[in-house]
Amino acid sequence: MKQVLLMIAVVAVVSDSLMAAETQNPNRLSPEETKAGFRLLFNGVNLDGWKAQSKKNFRVKGGRIIADGTKGRSTMYYVGLKGEVSFVNYELRLQVLTRKGANSGIYFRTKWQKSGYPDKFGYEAQIANTHKNPFKTGSIFKIRKITKSPVKDNEWFDYHIIAKGRSITLKLNDKVISKYVEPEDERKRKPTGDLIALQGHDPAVVEFRRIRIKQF
Numbered sequence: 001m002k003q004v005l006l007m008i009a010v011v012a013v014v015s016d017s018l019m020a021a022e023t024q025n026p027n028r029l030s031p032e033e034t035k036a037g038f039r040l041l042f043n044g045v046n047l048d049g050w051k052a053q054s055k056k057n058f059r060v061k062g063g064r065i066i067a068d069g070t071k072g073r074s075t076m077y078y079v080g081l082k083g084e085v086s087f088v089n090y091e092l093r094l095q096v097l098t099r100k101g102a103n104s105g106i107y108f109r110t111k112w113q114k115s116g117y118p119d120k121f122g123y124e125a126q127i128a129n130t131h132k133n134p135f136k137t138g139s140i141f142k143i144r145k146i147t148k149s150p151v152k153d154n155e156w157f158d159y160h161i162i163a164k165g166r167s168i169t170l171k172l173n174d175k176v177i178s179k180y181v182e183p184e185d186e187r188k189r190k191p192t193g194d195l196i197a198l199q200g201h202d203p204a205v206v207e208f209r210r211i212r213i214k215q216f
Helices: 002-024 031-036
Strands: 050-052 058-061 064-068 074-078 090-098 104-110 123-127 157-164 167-172 175-181 195-200 205-215
Touching: 031 205, 064 195, 074 104, 090 104, 104 157, 123 157, 195 205
Parallel strands: none
Antiparallel strands: 050 074, 058 064, 064 205, 074 195, 090 157, 090 205, 104 123, 104 195, 157 167, 167 175
16 A cells, blocks of 8 residues: 555656646757757747847747737747748647637748738748637638637647648647648749748737747
């Protein structure tokens, strides 16, 4: 009996330690991700490597990027510490938490622009659980329409974006939600770039963490 109680106590301590580590440092790679070649794009402390159109919309708090839509609209791009990044074929993984009525997105294969949303270049993985926007979370905005969000506000969910060649796949919590294959004819394809960006959009707050990428 004592041995059983001791084992239960040990398990409880380990579990509490893991939960504490998750709370204190959510921005980390799993051993599997490290082995697979993923790297972090957000250090959980500051916005090094990120470039925002307007700094008032983005801040770091508690290991999370806060995209504050209550302060207007803006986009923040990952450009690297020396502005040297180029992301074309990759798997991007991140965790997202939305508040009621939030509307946001993750731009990929896009280009920097000083103002406005970069809709003309690349794609947007939509984030809109309870916002009135008809393209709900998991949509490839204006290309693949999801009419009911598979995830909820106020709960962290995993968003995976896989861009490889002409193929694009969006996953939520490891489930494939949207797929798209670009036309073979280059003239019919949407123009693209090689950056990733987070959208700050009115009227609410969206939070991001554990942003990591593996290039192919």
